[in-house]
Amino acid sequence: MKGSAIRLQGLRKEFGGTTAVAGVDLEIADGEFFSMLGPSGSGKTTVLRMIAGFESPSSGTIELAGQEVTGLAPFERDVHTVFQDYALFPHMTVEQNVAYGLKIRKVSKAERLKQARKALADVRLEGFGKRRPSQLSGGQRQRVALARALVCRPRLLLLDEPLGALDLKLREQMQVELKALQREVGITFVFVTHDQEEALTMSDRIAVFNQGRIEQVGTPAEIYERPATSFVASFVGTSNLLDGDAAERVVGKPGTFSIRPEKIRVLKESALADVPEHATAVGTVAEVVYLGDATRFLVDLDDGGRLTALQQNLETSSEDVAAFRGNRVRLQWHRDHAVQVPDAS
Amino acid sequence: MTATQPAAGRTPVRRLAGLLHRHRRLRLSLLLTAPLLWLAVLYLGSLAVLFVSAFWTTNSFTSEVVRVWSTDNFHALLTTPVFRQVILRSIGVALAVTVLCALIAFPLAFFTARVARPRWRPLLVVAILTPLWASYLVKVYAWRLILSQDGLADWMLKPFGLGGPGFGLPATIMTLTYLWLPYMILPIHTALEQLPANLLDASADLGAKPGRTFRAVVLPMVLPAVAAGSVFTFSLSLGDYITVQIVGGKTQLIGNLVYSNIELNLPMAAALGTVPVVVIVLYLLAMRRTGALSSL
Ligand SMILES: Nc1ncnc2c1ncn2[C@@H]1O[C@H](COP(=O)(O)OP(=O)(O)O)[C@@H](O)[C@H]1O
Ligand SMILES: [Mg+2]
Numbered sequence: 352m353k354g355s356a357i358r359l360q361g362l363r364k365e366f367g368g369t370t371a372v373a374g375v376d377l378e379i380a381d382g383e384f385f386s387m388l389g390p391s392g393s394g395k396t397t398v399l400r401m402i403a404g405f406e407s408p409s410s411g412t413i414e415l416a417g418q419e420v421t422g423l424a425p426f427e428r429d430v431h432t433v434f435q436d437y438a439l440f441p442h443m444t445v446e447q448n449v450a451y452g453l454k455i456r457k458v459s460k461a462e463r464l465k466q467a468r469k470a471l472a473d474v475r476l477e478g479f480g481k482r483r484p485s486q487l488s489g490g491q492r493q494r495v496a497l498a499r500a501l502v503c504r505p506r507l508l509l510l511d512e513p514l515g516a517l518d519l520k521l522r523e524q525m526q527v528e529l530k531a532l533q534r535e536v537g538i539t540f541v542f543v544t545h546d547q548e549e550a551l552t553m554s555d556r557i558a559v560f561n562q563g564r565i566e567q568v569g570t571p572a573e574i575y576e577r578p579a580t581s582f583v584a585s586f587v588g589t590s591n592l593l594d595g596d597a598a599e600r601v602v603g604k605p606g607t608f609s610i611r612p613e614k615i616r617v618l619k620e621s622a623l624a625d626v627p628e629h630a631t632a633v634g635t636v637a638e639v640v641y642l643g644d645a646t647r648f649l650v651d652l653d654d655g656g657r658l659t660a661l662q663q664n665l666e667t668s669s670e671d672v673a674a675f676r677g678n679r680v681r682l683q684w685h686r687d688h689a690v691q692v693p694d695a696s
Numbered sequence: 697m698t699a700t701q702p703a704a705g706r707t708p709v710r711r712l713a714g715l716l717h718r719h720r721r722l723r724l725s726l727l728l729t730a731p732l733l734w735l736a737v738l739y740l741g742s743l744a745v746l747f748v749s750a751f752w753t754t755n756s757f758t759s760e761v762v763r764v765w766s767t768d769n770f771h772a773l774l775t776t777p778v779f780r781q782v783i784l785r786s787i788g789v790a791l792a793v794t795v796l797c798a799l800i801a802f803p804l805a806f807f808t809a810r811v812a813r814p815r816w817r818p819l820l821v822v823a824i825l826t827p828l829w830a831s832y833l834v835k836v837y838a839w840r841l842i843l844s845q846d847g848l849a850d851w852m853l854k855p856f857g858l859g860g861p862g863f864g865l866p867a868t869i870m871t872l873t874y875l876w877l878p879y880m881i882l883p884i885h886t887a888l889e890q891l892p893a894n895l896l897d898a899s900a901d902l903g904a905k906p907g908r909t910f911r912a913v914v915l916p917m918v919l920p921a922v923a924a925g926s927v928f929t930f931s932l933s934l935g936d937y938i939t940v941q942i943v944g945g946k947t948q949l950i951g952n953l954v955y956s957n958i959e960l961n962l963p964m965a966a967a968l969g970t971v972p973v974v975v976i977v978l979y980l981l982a983m984r985r986t987g988a989l990s991s992l
Contacts, residue, residue: 452902
């Protein structure tokens with residue numbers, strides 16, 4: 352059993368009239384790669400800033416490693432932050448930036464330099480120490496910010512959309528590196544992102560935020576396969592929601608159901624449902640979208656409602672795809688994959 | 697609107713506009729000729745005349761200018777104790793005013809830029825600038841009243857068993873500090889206002905207490921602005937000779953020597969006049985190394 356790195360209880364934050372964080376309870380274990388996922392404005396940054404100590408909560412408590420720190424200043428917490436726009440000191444060289452935390456800890460000059468160089472090498476920036484932040488590219492600055500935060504070996508690293516400003520290729524590369532680095536140093540990472548794919552690929556666990564609240568906490572598979580709310584279902588991945596009469600006719604019970612597009616098979620209308628645990632529905636293909644590796648079918652069901660199905664392009668090619676439009680098809684999925692979610696209120 | 701009609705393309709104004717648009721040099725020269733001429737002829741020209749005449753001498757009986765080259769004036773500047781004293785005193789006054797301005801301006805600017813509510817900030821900036829709208833002479837005479845015998849300064853300090861500074865060197869420094877303070881506050885205010893808040897957060901995040909953050913982050917980032925402000929306070933103080941006449945008592949600064957030499961010994965006045973020019977050029981060169989001039 353690992354200890355807890357962070358425990359948030361009843362955390363709230365109001366700015367004037369607006370409620371940024373509306374009651375968050377959360378426990379993060381030591382050594383976890385934990386992501387906070389949610390649309391912009393959902394309160395992720397505010398929660399992170401309260402953990403770091405830049406904002407004080409309107410109510411609620413924050414514990415770090417079992418110790419209550421709610422009233423402590425940032426410099427009294429064993430936490431470092433990688434800021435969204437890096438916040439590198441422009442008047443210092445890269446090396447001085449990285450060594451700043453060590454200097455404050457009164458590490459000797461020689462030792463400081465050694466550790467800063469090592470930290471820069473760890474993020475593959477050896478030889479850049481004498482440059483100014485303004486002479487680096489976005490990806491390089493991001494890595495300096497990372498080195499600066501990691502060099503002091505905090506118990507906990509907070510990262511606020513650190514990859515947001517990078518282009519796609521670099522972002523994917525940094526995702527892999529970041530994950531490898533976290534495994535290597537064994538520090539707890541709290542990673543804020545609005546990119547569901549990023550959260551799903553990197554995290555041990557994810558908290559999905561919406562309007563200052565946590566909608567669901569779970570492993571990527573749990574979040575994706577078993578969304579607890581319709582918000583989670585629609586925010587994480589593409590989702591089909593069936594509700595009302597359509598749900599009752601197709602699934603067989605009342606409620607709101609989420610089915611992931613890739614779980615749905617597209618068959619000929621005449622194909623018969625063979626296995627009892629399979630559910631089927633017939634409909635007309637309203638739209639076909641060729642995606643290169645896959646094809647997306649939008650099917651209007653005879654029972655009402657519309658489902659999206661995703662098929663790998665094993666045999667189909669772009670020429671065949673258009674011919675599907677207007678066709679009658681049967682959709683089939685495993686009953687377990689129609690996940691009931693609480694009704695959107 | 698006629699301008700939107702196609703026929704408008706052929707009017708003379710339009711054709712001229714097109715011509716200017718296509719010929720960048722023509723456009724620039726039309727734009728810059730007048731100001732450049734003014735700068736070159738009037739400003740640099742008079743500086744050149746000043747510099748050249750500093751090498752002439754006067755007939756000591758008639759005070760007539762004798763146009764014979766000699767470096768006697770500069771020799772006299774460097775060797776005559778009175779001249780040397782006045783030059784050093786003037787530089788000292790300019791430096792003292794600059795340091796005082798910086799010390800007073802920093803907390804004020806910190807308040808207007810980072811402590812006061814954002815809504816109030818523009819108003820506070822206007823308040824800082826209002827003294828600049830009043831006449832220079834009015835302000836200096838106001839200080840004369842404050843510092844005069846049994847004036848406001850004496851009256852306020854009396855309960856403490858003290859007296860005001862009276863007229864003299866301290867009064868001159870005080871008055872000049874008051875006069876040029878806005879020129880120091882404004883650049884510091886701007887620099888502090890533009891200081892990204894997350895740099896302060898980052899510093900605290902890495903373990904720095906507020907004092908440390910101030911020394912390691914705020915101060916170095918605002919220093920170019922202080923240097924920029926000091927260019928104003930230093931050069932304005934060095935060139936001033938009216939304030940010292942009004943509140944300086946018997947104190948003499950370079951300006952006074954220039955003024956008193958104009959009638960009797962014009963070349964000497966010219967030589968004295970080149971001193972602040974040279975000092976300010978040296979000061980600017982020193983300040984350029986801090987990056988201050990790019991933030992002016
Ligand atoms: N300093 C602040 N002053 C006023 N409102 C704020 C402040 N910081 C955040 N908010 C508001 O709080 C809400 C949550 O913001 P934030 O935590 O930045 O969301 P996220 O990081 O998920 O995008 C937003 O509506 C935002 O406008
Ligand atoms: Mg944010």
